Amino acid sequence: MLFGLLETGFPLFYWGNALMILIGLGFIYLAIAKKMEPLLLVPIGFGMILVNLPLGGMMDYEMMLKAPQAGTVMEVSMHEGDAFKKGGVIYKLDSGEVTAPVFGRIDTLRVSQGQRVEKGQTLGSILTMEQTNQAELPTRPVGLLSRIFKFGVMWQILPPLMFLCLGALTDFGPMLANPKTLLLGAAAQFGVYLAFFLALIFGFSMSEAASIGIIGGAEGPTTIYVTSLLAPHIIGATAVACYSYMALVPIILPPVILLLTTKKERGIYMRPSLRKVSKLEKILFPLITTIIVILIVPSSAPLMGCFMVGNLFKESGVTDRLNKTAQTTFVDIITIFLTLAIGASMPAQNFLQPRTLLILVLGVVSFATAAAAGVILAKIMNLFLKEKINPMIGAAGVSAVPMSARVVQVMGQKENKQNFLLMHAMGPNVAGAIGAAIAGGVFLGILG
Amino acid sequence: MVDWGLAIKTAIGGFGLVFGILVLLGISVELTRVITERITGIKK
Numbered sequence: 001m002l003f004g005l006l007e008t009g010f011p012l013f014y015w016g017n018a019l020m021i022l023i024g025l026g027f028i029y030l031a032i033a034k035k036m037e038p039l040l041l042v043p044i045g046f047g048m049i050l051v052n053l054p055l056g057g058m059m060d061y062e063m064m065l066k067a068p069q070a071g072t073v074m075e076v077s078m079h080e081g082d083a084f085k086k087g088g089v090i091y092k093l094d095s096g097e098v099t100a101p102v103f104g105r106i107d108t109l110r111v112s113q114g115q116r117v118e119k120g121q122t123l124g125s126i127l128t129m130e131q132t133n134q135a136e137l138p139t140r141p142v143g144l145l146s147r148i149f150k151f152g153v154m155w156q157i158l159p160p161l162m163f164l165c166l167g168a169l170t171d172f173g174p175m176l177a178n179p180k181t182l183l184l185g186a187a188a189q190f191g192v193y194l195a196f197f198l199a200l201i202f203g204f205s206m207s208e209a210a211s212i213g214i215i216g217g218a219e220g221p222t223t224i225y226v227t228s229l230l231a232p233h234i235i236g237a238t239a240v241a242c243y244s245y246m247a248l249v250p251i252i253l254p255p256v257i258l259l260l261t262t263k264k265e266r267g268i269y270m271r272p273s274l275r276k277v278s279k280l281e282k283i284l285f286p287l288i289t290t291i292i293v294i295l296i297v298p299s300s301a302p303l304m305g306c307f308m309v310g311n312l313f314k315e316s317g318v319t320d321r322l323n324k325t326a327q328t329t330f331v332d333i334i335t336i337f338l339t340l341a342i343g344a345s346m347p348a349q350n351f352l353q354p355r356t357l358l359i360l361v362l363g364v365v366s367f368a369t370a371a372a373a374g375v376i377l378a379k380i381m382n383l384f385l386k387e388k389i390n391p392m393i394g395a396a397g398v399s400a401v402p403m404s405a406r407v408v409q410v411m412g413q414k415e416n417k418q419n420f421l422l423m424h425a426m427g428p429n430v431a432g433a434i435g436a437a438i439a440g441g442v443f444l445g446i447l448g
Numbered sequence: 449m450v451d452w453g454l455a456i457k458t459a460i461g462g463f464g465l466v467f468g469i470l471v472l473l474g475i476s477v478e479l480t481r482v483i484t485e486r487i488t489g490i491k492k
Binding site: 175176179180182183185186187189190192193196197200205206209210278280281284285288289292293296297431434435438439442443446447 | 450451452454455457458459460461462463465466467469470471472473474476477478480481484487488
């Protein structure tokens with residue numbers, strides 16, 4: 001208490017909060033000084049800072065504390081405002097203890113020593129920042145960011161809407177001009193399934209492993225969407241891994257490409273001109289894709305449907321206002337909500353665990369193997385193709401649109417000044433985005 | 449306890465399904481091109 005008037009955050013502030021604030025500051029530094037994904041890292045970093053300042057309450061959820069069995073209260077072990085770890089004893093009854101099912105702090109205590117309580121009776125309420133399984137431990141959001149997180153992310157509204165905006169920003173032309181590149185985007189999904197398997201070996205559950213594997217899809221909204229449905233308690237780690245590695249594509253991709261290709265292969269020349277794709281083809285593609293994909297994988301409907309309707313806004317030529325809004329104002333609004341909420345899903349008590357480090361490692365493995373699988377398939381395809389493709393464009397199948405295609409362009413120019421690989425790499429790039437959404441839908445269909 | 453049978457099915461089946469759908473999309477793209485060329489009479 002400050003002068004007996006005001007409760008400050010200092011008593012609850014610990015080294016974990018300080019570390020998370022430093023990481024948040026690091027994100028903001030990278031965004032401002034190094035210009036790395038500033039639209040994502042600034043709000044994510046700021047959200048991390050906000051949620052690690054105790055008593056701010058922006059990410060608080062209220063949870064009712066119920067008596068697990070009937071009994072008489074022998075001792076009230078905590079007071080209102082006290083912080084506790086998961087498993088901390090709150091009441092001692094003559095029939096057993098009442099422990100905290102999550103980390104947090106006491107909001108209200110409704111029973112006192114000597115009082116008789118019945119099984120299931122409400123003993124008080126606690127405030128927590130943990131994402132819980134709502135069927136087992138229902139919570140009510142009471143902070144600004146927890147409300148955005150619950151109704152935007154957990155209700156699966158913001159990620160599909162972000163996909164709608166991405167659809168409006170995506171040009172499928174290079175992929176339609178050279179449909180072989182769809183195979184490269186498909187091959188890159190190998191990384192998703194390898195990481196899924198590795199995560200299982202490291203002791204994660206099936207739902208957690210799927211959420212970790214999908215990081216390799218390199219699509220932030222897909223990762224958030226799948227994790228929010230399958231393993232909401234690790235959403236901070238998977239989202240940060242995905243967005244961080246998307247920003248680090250210029251560092252992750254080149255070693256993988258250099259390891260798997262010879263100098264001669266990297267220098268393979270591809271003609272810069274792709275065939276001109278008609279407007280009719282561009283209009284038909286989102287319609288055909290929606291019908292085929294959702295009929296086969298219905299659980300991909302929210303992501304795929306929004307992706308393709310956004311693209312139809314762009315290609316139809318008659319919805320300019322919708323297209324312009326989706327590409328500018330709307331994508332910015334969704335980005336603000338989504339990234340602040342994701343940053344705020346990382347309180348130190350939740351994030352600073354050995355498992356988080358493992359998720360980050362598995363995430364980078366997923367990314368690297370996705371790129372490797374694309375390159376290897378491109379090399380295999382070259383065994384059969386008359387007009388060879390530069391195997392580096394396979395690495396762009398990792399999605400992370402358009403960063404990975406740009407990396408391939410830069411590397412291609414280094415090997416052969418005449419080579420302009422950007423448009424060729426955009427094919428597997430956007431195919432990878434479609435592949436990731438389908439892979440997410442498949443996980444949800446099997447495990448959801 | 450991990451159900452390894454389901455895990456293997458999820459990994460292999462899932463990857464196969466994703467690959468298969470994208471191949472199907474590739475075929476659809478080619479078919480669309482051929483059909484639109486026939487309709488419009490313009491070869492690209």
